[in-house]
């Protein structure tokens with residue numbers, strides 16, 4: 760076995776939000792910063808997510824339809840279904856291989872989620888109440904990038920053109936056509952200002968940021 764292979768690929772598992780997810784080199788290894796995306800959704804739904812922290816008001820409808828775009832291992836979709844069972848969770852990815860792993864994780868945790876193979880919203884024929892997405896947001900040409908450390912993960916899970924923003928921008932434009940009320944997106948904080956400006960031109964205003972996470976509201 761390659762000694763540099765990340766531990767998660769060696770063991771076949773990665774902890775995410777306190778649960779062990781199956782991972783293979785077909786999927787991105789879930790990152791700790793993405794756990795904040797889960798907290799952000801729970802907070803938007805008025806649910807307690809941290810002992811001692813008072814949740815905000817519920818801004819989502821009863822049984823909201825939540826779409827996870829670029830689900831990878833399924834860590835976001837599966838965790839949301841387990842933490843927020845009354846929500847209707849659907850997930851997409853462009854990678855068939857990734858969706859197989861996501862299915863395995865749903866099965867491991869005894870839940871059922873519709874997984875759709877799709878480029879962004881192309882095959883989505885409904886309007887969700889909320890889109891969550893941790894899409895690729897790294898540009899291969901960033902000179903501070905440790906490409907060696909990322910070399911074991913699928914490049915289609917990491918890299919996007921236009922300084923890392925191409926897929927996020929395309930998702931915002933498509934969501935705007937459907938008037939999706941909320942978008943919760945992960946991106947490097949250095950990209951946040953460009954995303955906020957682009958979103959504003961597509962009817963989305965920033966509600967707040969939380970670490971790597973942005974909440975955008977259609978208006």
Ligand SMILES: C[S@@+](CC[C@H](N)C(=O)[O-])C[C@H]1O[C@@H](n2cnc3c(N)ncnc32)[C@H](O)[C@@H]1O
Pocket residue numbers: 786787788789790793828829830831832833834835851852853854857877878879893894895896915916917926
């Ligand atoms: C950064 S990974 C995130 C995986 C997982 N959601 C997580 O947080 O660990 C991005 C995912 O987006 C998927 N993806 C890349 N381009 C896509 C596209 N055009 N449409 C849908 N999914 C895409 C990749 O296959 C990958 O699974």
